[in-house]
Amino acid sequence: MIGSVTEEKVRVRYAETDQMGHAYYANYLIWFEQARSAFFRERGLPYKEIEERGYKFPVVEAHARYKGEVKYDDEITIRVWVGELKRAAVRIDYEVVLGGKVVTEGYTWHVCVGSDFKAVTLPLFLRELVEPTESRLE
């Protein structure tokens, strides 16, 4: 883990259930995204502003392991942090917690691209956001 963890609460919508009576599996990736947004917002730089500065973080890989079920109206907590930083890519890790148990865990790999969708080195302000210099010195 690099830096700190952000926690984001999500109340499961009826729309997110399926006829099995649980949350449909693709929704976890959407909750991961909501948690990522919260991660950046909490560090003072909403993802919206990152895009306004000309950068985007398309997902190049996504993974989820479902270990327990989540139901309608459950209030889950998504824990999110940076797992790995490369020159032009970042892996973000997630845990979905319900009733004190990790019910799902996953990660997403993102590349940093400019407005032309070509990969670029992570700009310093992003690197600082994730891993402040002072923390690295400690």
Add this chain to the structure above:
Amino acid sequence: MIGSVTEEKVRVRYAETDQMGHAYYANYLIWFEQARSAFFRERGLPYKEIEERGYKFPVVEAHARYKGEVKYDDEITIRVWVGELKRAAVRIDYEVVLGGKVVTEGYTWHVCVGSDFKAVTLPLFLRELVEPTESRLE
């Protein structure tokens, strides 16, 4: 309007945008649902428990009028209240508010059905929930 208003906040997800750069129109119906859930929860009877008691509220009509745009990361407020009560049906009204302006308004009609999906008279505990006797006497 019958009874009082509930307000539910929603932060617009990236998943909910489309290539026009705004929230896709079907998502408003999902936000309406989230607000309905909040409405019941706030009155002490989560919709989940209504289903556990053997009742469901399938939507039989839905309407939305889009007057302004909503974007990624916007924090919108959905105002929700009961607009009309019939013997076995209820109309719920919604306003989506952003920056003090109503950007979308809509309603949904629901019938009350039992576990066999046949329409039934609204049970008293539901009627009381929406329109407490004391308020009707006033």
Add this chain to the structure above:
Amino acid sequence: MIGSVTEEKVRVRYAETDQMGHAYYANYLIWFEQARSAFFRERGLPYKEIEERGYKFPVVEAHARYKGEVKYDDEITIRVWVGELKRAAVRIDYEVVLGGKVVTEGYTWHVCVGSDFKAVTLPLFLRELVEPTESRLE
């Protein structure tokens, strides 16, 4: 009805069901959109190309009346046609048919906007698309 009808088949996805065991109500608006796309494509001008020419059709109103249920794996047909044409707006009508029965009907109102999202008169090529001159003369 102005002009002719397009029919678009959709197979209901598991993702589109909810714990009630039916298709969740917001998905019908998505199917309406898929049918609209088919409507334009069938007339030789995919909506994608309309956007490439600098026009967009944001939805300003949507309505659906649900009269029967649709389940996972059902193959439904969405019938779509132009219901009304105004100077800068168009109403599109829909019927969702399953097993010979109309299970849902609805409409969407769209305004025609330019790339600055300001309303503009419907360009002639669109008007012709919907209501060919020859058919109007007949």
Add this chain to the structure above:
Amino acid sequence: MIGSVTEEKVRVRYAETDQMGHAYYANYLIWFEQARSAFFRERGLPYKEIEERGYKFPVVEAHARYKGEVKYDDEITIRVWVGELKRAAVRIDYEVVLGGKVVTEGYTWHVCVGSDFKAVTLPLFLRELVEPTESRLE
């Protein structure tokens, strides 16, 4: 690969795009599901009937690697096959193909459960479906 491949075509919906102008990443898991359904249907046993016989296949793991972009109105092909069979679990593999190129690949692991959501040995009719005895003898 065990057995044969099924191909399922999907036309990308406007709803499935995001403000980056591409298909949002969670939708690929939904398309995987649509392809899985087509896989079972093509072999004469729709997943719906598997559920009617008392079995379900909840997803316990999902993975996707995004190598190219998919846009609104693109007609993609999802290739789907069984990658691995265990006593009570199955891995299904996917490729999303556009213009002759694999733009995304992924897999999902499913356990076979009975109506009480407890894992059970894959019933013979399912094993036969995926890997017919005759093909194994060859």
